[in-house]
Amino acid sequence: MVTLLRPNRPWTRPENRCKKGAQGAGGRSAKPLEKVNFWKNGRSGRIRTCDPCVPNAVLYRAEPHSDKRPAYSVGFGAPQAAEMRNFAPVKTGLETSILPAGPAAAEAAARTLAAGGLVAFPTETVYGLGADAANATAVAHIYSAKGRPAFNPLIAHVADLAAARRIGRFDARALRLAEAFWPGPLTLVVPKTDDCPVADLATAGLDTVAIRIPAHPVAEAILRAFGGAVVAPSANISGHVSPTLAAHVENDLAGRIDLIVDGGPVAVGVESTIVGCFEAPMLLRPGGLSRERIEAVLGAPLARPPVETESDDSQPLAPGMLASHYAPRAHVRLRAQDVAPGEALLAFGPARLPGQKAAAAVMNLSPAADLDEAAANLFGYLRSLDAKAPKAIAVMAIPEEGLGEAINDRLRRAAVAR
Ligand code: TXA
Numbered sequence: 001m002v003t004l005l006r007p008n009r010p011w012t013r014p015e016n017r018c019k020k021g022a023q024g025a026g027g028r029s030a031k032p033l034e035k036v037n038f039w040k041n042g043r044s045g046r047i048r049t050c051d052p053c054v055p056n057a058v059l060y061r062a063e064p065h066s067d068k069r070p071a072y073s074v075g076f077g078a079p080q081a082a083e084m085r086n087f088a089p090v091k092t093g094l095e096t097s098i099l100p101a102g103p104a105a106a107e108a109a110a111r112t113l114a115a116g117g118l119v120a121f122p123t124e125t126v127y128g129l130g131a132d133a134a135n136a137t138a139v140a141h142i143y144s145a146k147g148r149p150a151f152n153p154l155i156a157h158v159a160d161l162a163a164a165r166r167i168g169r170f171d172a173r174a175l176r177l178a179e180a181f182w183p184g185p186l187t188l189v190v191p192k193t194d195d196c197p198v199a200d201l202a203t204a205g206l207d208t209v210a211i212r213i214p215a216h217p218v219a220e221a222i223l224r225a226f227g228g229a230v231v232a233p234s235a236n237i238s239g240h241v242s243p244t245l246a247a248h249v250e251n252d253l254a255g256r257i258d259l260i261v262d263g264g265p266v267a268v269g270v271e272s273t274i275v276g277c278f279e280a281p282m283l284l285r286p287g288g289l290s291r292e293r294i295e296a297v298l299g300a301p302l303a304r305p306p307v308e309t310e311s312d313d314s315q316p317l318a319p320g321m322l323a324s325h326y327a328p329r330a331h332v333r334l335r336a337q338d339v340a341p342g343e344a345l346l347a348f349g350p351a352r353l354p355g356q357k358a359a360a361a362v363m364n365l366s367p368a369a370d371l372d373e374a375a376a377n378l379f380g381y382l383r384s385l386d387a388k389a390p391k392a393i394a395v396m397a398i399p400e401e402g403l404g405e406a407i408n409d410r411l412r413r414a415a416v417a418r
């Protein structure tokens with residue numbers, strides 16, 4: 001079952017890294033890469049396959065399934081992977097328009113997507129950074145704009161179930177979940193259809209595709225105006241906290257994308273729950289729809305994914321499950337029972353902690369201990385506390401039930417030492 005998560009048509013692996021003038025060990029000649037921007041320590045630039053101007057840069061090549069053109073993306077081995085957490089976003093000269101949501105913005109978004117551009121738009125979970133799912137070049141731009149590891153596949157967003165069934169094969173259980181929870185904060189990983197139009201680059205060579213129908217009028221208007229599937233990761237620099245406001249997107253990606261559609265704050269605040277519709281449906285990522293609600297519809301518990309690993313060659317077993325993720329710059333200290341001098345406090349519930357008075361800043365996810373409210377506030381409050389540059393962010397314990405499972409998942413990733 002787990003092997004379903006491995007690329008069946010793998011990227012050029014790190015050991016096949018392109019040496020100057022050499023071919024990858026796979027024996028294919030890698031074509032020069034014209035337009036992938038990289039950045040490191042605040043500088044931007046370009047990388048060509050056979051020009052190892054950036055030590056440790058890895059070219060990933062997506063094989064075309066049929067007559068489609070191959071696509072490329074760039075990932076970084078250590079130490080760049082670690083350094084990328086400390087970069088400052090750089091302007092690449094793109095003029096980023098910001099439009100208030102409405103019919104004109106939906107039309108502009110559809111035009112931009114059709115032209116291969118990148119559009120950030122609100123969903124009920126977090127803001128997404130969308131590209132035409134069928135356009136491999138546009139998808140490659142998502143990876144470069146976000147600095148996203150190339151092995152991490154994307155979710156295809158569609159407007160309705162008919163569109164979903166054109167790209168993925170739904171068995172009875174997948175259909176039951178789709179009918180119960182779509183539109184909504186649930187992503188289903190299902191086998192691709194034979195003529196699935198989603199670019200191989202967007203699925204990282206897997207034979208499965210992640211699909212969701214977002215429950216947000218602005219997202220729906222854009223998807224309907226565009227007409228095709230839109231792949232969209234969260235609209236933040238890779239590894240950074242997901243955006244719950246248009247201003248968060250602007251902070252991370254201005255100058256790197258074409259358009260931001262501002263639909264105000266999102267409602268759910270954590271990303272969608274991802275369920276792999278394998279032999280036994282598997283919870284691949286806890287998220288905005290609680291495990292309990294999904295299990296009630298299935299009438300059975302969700303399987304757990306294999307233990308997370310991040311191997312040396314940066315090929316995680318289940319893509320997107322890197323241990324360190326969703327990270328603010330400040331160190332995050334979990335289950336805090338007091339606040340040390342210089343720390344900021346991310347509180348939950350009515351209790352007060354020793355040392356709280358002297359905290360660098362205090363924000364309460366939900367004074368009434370409401371987990372849905374806490375999820376909606378999580379990423380925005382992490383950003384706000386981080387902006388005060390505290391010694392660390394101390395986080396109070398949060399119950400592991402309902403959306404608490406997703407909140408704790410994101411907090412654990414934010415707390416992983418980097
Ligand atoms: O709420 C959300 O899901 C947001 C909004 C914008 O829709 N999107 C989002 O996308 O969180 P992203 O790219 O940050 O997370 C997508 C996750 C990754 O962990 C990726 O590895 C996983 O989905 N994924 C995508 N395709 C997959 C597949 N075929 N098999 C397993 N995991 C997959």
Ligand code: MG
Nearest residue numbers: 233234242271
């Ligand atoms: Mg994300």
